[in-house]
Amino acid sequence: MSDQQNDQLHAMRHSLAHITAAAIRRLWPDAKFGVGPVVENGFYYDVDLGDKQLSNDNFGKIEKEMKKIIDEGQPFEKFYKPIDEAIAWAQEAKQPYKLELLNDLKRAGTTIAKDINAEELGLESQDASKVDEVSFYKNGDFIDLCRGPHVASTGEVGAFKLMRVSGAYWRGKEDNQQMQRVYGVAFPTQEELDKYLAMLEEAKKRDHRKLGQELDLFVFSDLVGPGLPLWTPRGTVLRKELDRFVQELRDQMDFQEVAIPHITKRSLYERSGHWAKFADELFHITTREGHEFAMKPMNCPHHTQIYASRPRSYRDLPIRYRETTMCYRDEQSGELNGLSRVRAFTQDDAHIFCREDQTIEEVMRLWQIIQDFYGQLDFPLSLRFSSRDPKKLDAYVGDPELWDKAEQELRDVVAKQKDMDIESEGIGEAAFYGPKLDFMAKDSLGRQWQVATIQIDYGQPQGLDLKYTDISGVEARPVMIHCAVMGSIERFLSVYIEHTAGRFPVWVAPEQVRVITVNQEDATVRFARQLSEMGKALGLRLYIDNDNESVGKKIRNAELMKVPYTVVIGEKEIESGRVVPRVRKDIEVSAEHDPHTVEEFLKTVMHETKSRVTKTSL
RNA sequence: GCCGACAUAGCUCAGUGGCUAGAGCGGCUGUUUUGUAAACAGCGGGUCGUGGGUUCGAAUCCCUCUGUCGGCUCCA
Numbered sequence: 026m027s028d029q030q031n032d033q034l035h036a037m038r039h040s041l042a043h044i045t046a047a048a049i050r051r052l053w054p055d056a057k058f059g060v061g062p063v064v065e066n067g068f069y070y071d072v073d074l075g076d077k078q079l080s081n082d083n084f085g086k087i088e089k090e091m092k093k094i095i096d097e098g099q100p101f102e103k104f105y106k107p108i109d110e111a112i113a114w115a116q117e118a119k120q121p122y123k124l125e126l127l128n129d130l131k132r133a134g135t136t137i138a139k140d141i142n143a144e145e146l147g148l149e150s151q152d153a154s155k156v157d158e159v160s161f162y163k164n165g166d167f168i169d170l171c172r173g174p175h176v177a178s179t180g181e182v183g184a185f186k187l188m189r190v191s192g193a194y195w196r197g198k199e200d201n202q203q204m205q206r207v208y209g210v211a212f213p214t215q216e217e218l219d220k221y222l223a224m225l226e227e228a229k230k231r232d233h234r235k236l237g238q239e240l241d242l243f244v245f246s247d248l249v250g251p252g253l254p255l256w257t258p259r260g261t262v263l264r265k266e267l268d269r270f271v272q273e274l275r276d277q278m279d280f281q282e283v284a285i286p287h288i289t290k291r292s293l294y295e296r297s298g299h300w301a302k303f304a305d306e307l308f309h310i311t312t313r314e315g316h317e318f319a320m321k322p323m324n325c326p327h328h329t330q331i332y333a334s335r336p337r338s339y340r341d342l343p344i345r346y347r348e349t350t351m352c353y354r355d356e357q358s359g360e361l362n363g364l365s366r367v368r369a370f371t372q373d374d375a376h377i378f379c380r381e382d383q384t385i386e387e388v389m390r391l392w393q394i395i396q397d398f399y400g401q402l403d404f405p406l407s408l409r410f411s412s413r414d415p416k417k418l419d420a421y422v423g424d425p426e427l428w429d430k431a432e433q434e435l436r437d438v439v440a441k442q443k444d445m446d447i448e449s450e451g452i453g454e455a456a457f458y459g460p461k462l463d464f465m466a467k468d469s470l471g472r473q474w475q476v477a478t479i480q481i482d483y484g485q486p487q488g489l490d491l492k493y494t495d496i497s498g499v500e501a502r503p504v505m506i507h508c509a510v511m512g513s514i515e516r517f518l519s520v521y522i523e524h525t526a527g528r529f530p531v532w533v534a535p536e537q538v539r540v541i542t543v544n545q546e547d548a549t550v551r552f553a554r555q556l557s558e559m560g561k562a563l564g565l566r567l568y569i570d571n572d573n574e575s576v577g578k579k580i581r582n583a584e585l586m587k588v589p590y591t592v593v594i595g596e597k598e599i600e601s602g603r604v605v606p607r608v609r610k611d612i613e614v615s616a617e618h619d620p621h622t623v624e625e626f627l628k629t630v631m632h633e634t635k636s637r638v639t640k641t642s643l
Numbered sequence: 644g645c646c647g648a649c650a651u652a653g654c655u656c657a658g659u660g661g662c663u664a665g666a667g668c669g670g671c672u673g674u675u676u677u678g679u680a681a682a683c684a685g686c687g688g689g690u691c692g693u694g695g696g697u698u699c700g701a702a703u704c705c706c707u708c709u710g711u712c713g714g715c716u717c718c719a
Contacts, residue, residue: 078646078647079647080647080648081648188713189647189713189714190646190647190713190714191646191647191713191714191715192645192646192647192714192715193646193714193715193716194645194646194715194716197715197716198716199644199645199715199716199717203645203646203715204646204715205646205647206646206714206715208714234711234712238654239654245710245711247692247709247710250710251709251710251711298719299719302719303718303719306717306718306719322719323719325719352719354718354719356717356718357644357645357716357717357718358644358710359644359645359646359714359715359716359717360644360716360717360718361711362712366718456719457719458719480719507719541678541679542677543676543677543678544676544677544678545676545677546676573675573676573677574677574681574682575676575677575678575681575682576677576678576679577677577678577679577680577681577682578677578680578681578682579677579679579680580678580679580680581679581680581681582680582681583679583680584679584680585680591679593678593679595677595678596678597678605679607679
């Protein structure tokens with residue numbers, strides 16, 4: 026899409042936000058309005074209707090009113106008011122939220138409280154040198170404080186649909202009044218809107234919570250508690266296979282596996298800095314003797330204590346630890362969501378302790394692991410650079426100079442990588458101990474998810490007083506590099522399940538081959554068992570369906586479970602000793618479905634498993 | 644945590660103040676021995692999420708708690 030088209034779409038969506046507000050005001054004249062910006066795929070408007078609760082049932086009415094306004098083809102007119110007149114207008118119109126914004130504007134030269142995103146308030150271009158004038162837009166009798174731009178008239182806004190209403194804090198602050206946020210999506214044409222809505226439908230169909238249930242991958246128990254997924258045998262296969270792949274890639278880089286307890290005395294986190302920052306999010310434990318412990322919310326402090334257990338020489342570095350292990354965080358109940366946000370999650374974690382002169386090379390090699398992993402899984406990656414918030418420097422541990430150094434090192438690594446560039450900057454999204462390179466995976470529906478991360482950390486080695494002896498016999502401070510490839514396996518699987526719609530490639534599939542018997546005769550069962558035993562000897566995951574059901578029914582069941590290969594065993598197979606594998610429909614088949622000997626068939630499946638191919642060769 | 648919606652059998656769902664709460668699928672039993680996406684019959688299966696209230700009477704109305712969902716806030 027060209028910039029011009031982009032600007033046009035932005036103006037359409039922004040104009041629709043105004044039309045939404047205008048329609049709401051026609052229906053509820055006492056409505057108080059907050060802000061109404063453009064967001065991804067659409068727009069929203071925050072409103073305060075007093076005691077009146079909006080629900081989806083009201084959308085028909087609001088949309089009808091919006092369509093009237095659109096049909097009226099009201100021109101959008103821009104005009105300016107001196108700031109004091111604007112304030113008088115807000116008082117007159119009984120718009121306390123607008124009044125607050127205008128008063129801020131007058132006082133501080135900006136409406137933007139330091140802690141709020143300018144774009145979201147829709148006012149960043151109300152520039153400080155011109156505080157004596159504020160821009161307004163008017164359509165019909167609806168006037169709104171706004172920087173624009175808008176389309177020429179309400180008749181030019183394309184296709185839209187109101188989607189949902191939800192609570193939202195005024196100016197995004199938890200202590201503030203909660204308003205009702207009306208969301209809409211909008212596109213230039215009905216076709217594009219329909220396409221977007223179809224994508225949402227598809228996303229709903231492949232929702233990992235739904236597929237997790239249907240494919241028997243994981244469950245939640247009310248007795249165990251929210252945010253604590255339990256993995257079934259099938260789901261556990263996914264976890265193991267993916268993790269094994271990560272570890273094989275790491276083994277090429279000489280990582281050593283370590284193991285740590287899942288709790289610690291509070292003193293560790295006081296030293297690392299976690300206690301001060303995250304005490305509320307820790308699961309706390311008090312022993313019967315009154316000592317305070319906590320469940321580990323991450324692994325780095327524990328790992329540092331293995332490093333610190335003996336004197337280290339510059340010759341020992343880099344020391345590379347890896348461990349796939351569970352962490353526990355007391356997330357707010359409203360934050361929990363399927364596998365994407367849980368209270369117990371598994372990190373495929375790694376920590377490197379190295380000399381400063383080794384940092385860049387180590388980061389580059391970690392980067393390679395990440396690329397290999399996501400390349401194999403057919404995920405395009407993009408890069409996000411997460412740095413300190415320059416306004417909240419006290420929220421971080423470590424010397425500011427070392428932070429600058431760490432951020433520069435990460436940028437240097439990016440500069441050396443030919444095939445990827447920083448796509449977005451997450452200012453204020455760094456960890457409290459160091460800046461991050463975050464890798465975003467784009468799934469098959471075009472959605473982006475943060476997955477892998479590489480972090481350079483000078484803060485914790487300092488706080489925990491890690492050292493080594495350098496070449497001149499002097500004590501030196503190692504650098505710590507954190508790297509997770511999947512990040513949280515739970516979260517990664519939520520993405521991967523939706524990316525594949527549960528149609529996992531053969532090497533990941535919990536069940537690779539289903540053997541279906543035509544009847545329950547001895548010879549049939551014997552042949553099926555033979556095939557299955559041979560497969561298991563090769564390390565394959567096979568399951569025999571010998572139920573007293575029609576072949577059609579058993580095929581259907583295998584299809585529903587998205588098993589990649591199904592073979593039917595009956596008289597023909599017993600006589601010929603050959604099978605005709607049925608291949609899951611999404612898999613591209615290069616050859617005809619020729620009969621294979623059992624050995625040939627199993628060998629092919631094994632080859633696909635060992636070399637982790639995504640497409641089948643049968 | 645906050646705002647709102649929702650919670651009926653293992654699953655998907657019907658039942659909006661009035662007989663003993665239903666269906667399909669799944670489960671079990673029997674019949675059938677099946678050839679590439681659903682054989683037939685029978686039988687089980689529910690403290691209608693929890694606790695309280697209103698009422699002659701509550702799955703149904705009200706409150707509490709728990710859980711789930713959509714957002715907000717948060718995310719080492």
